[in-house]
Amino acid sequence: MSHTAHIPSHRKPRRSASKLALRAGVAGGVLSTIAVAGAAGPANAEPVTETIEMPTLNADLSADLSSAVAASAEATQQIALDQELQAQEDAAAAKAAKEAKKAKAEAERKAEAAEAERKAEAKAQAEAAERASRSAERTTLSASADSSSSSDEDGGGSSYDAGQATGSAAAIVAFARAQVGDAYVMGSTGPNSWDCSGLVQAAYRQAGIELPRVSGDQSSRGTSVSLDNLQPGDILYWGSRSNSYHVAIYVGGGMFVGAQNPGTGVVERSLDYDPPSGAVRVL
Structure with a gap:
């Protein structure tokens, strides 16, 4: 066992560096003040013997820091x-x-x-x-x-001029002429635009006659007539009778009405304008 094992230590506990620095600063400031005061006084002045108690700043500083x-x-x-x-x-x-x-x-x-x-x-x-x-x-x-x-x-x-259609033929011719100026649209059946067979079908419907929709079937109806013996209301066709590609309505006086093409629309023209291949009479 060591000879100094039971010797109690007389060392004082160490103070923290921050506390020492704070107290040293305060003490230094006080001493400086005293020194200046002493230097400013008379030479034979008595030395200051009053004891100045150092304030404790730890609690106030902590409170201020917490508030901040x-x-x-x-x-x-x-x-x-x-x-x-x-x-x-x-x-x-x-x-x-x-x-x-x-x-x-x-x-x-x-x-x-x-x-x-x-x-x-x-x-x-x-x-x-x-x-x-x-x-x-x-x-x-x-x-x-x-x-x-x-x-x-x-x-x-003279017989069969433009204004001589009567009965059903008159109704067909009047309807066809009333559409002159309308547009030509493929597949259209009116009332403001037509294709050739759509116009013929609608015109014959005015006379109570229901025709097929396409031109080939329309030209196959009725009986064939000579182009020299046409009557108002006859159906004109272009191509063969059983396979026509265009139809129109004879309105008398050597004239026909048909929905020709997108460029002309529905027109009334002379047979000489586009001579048909043949004609059929359904009435």
């Missing part, structure tokens, strides 16, 4: 809350702007659609008025032709 830390944390939290609030406001503003832009585009689209519909309706009304006017004019011309035809019959006029 708490204030800093509160300020940091407030900044974070302000930033979050600003972000929410920015997001709400961006969403509102996007919705307003979308609503504006939708309103413009609806306005354009309404304007297009209005123009289309106005155009349709104008076309209907034009067709009605054209039909009325043709009806007047037809009535004048009928009157002239009656005079010819009384005076021995």
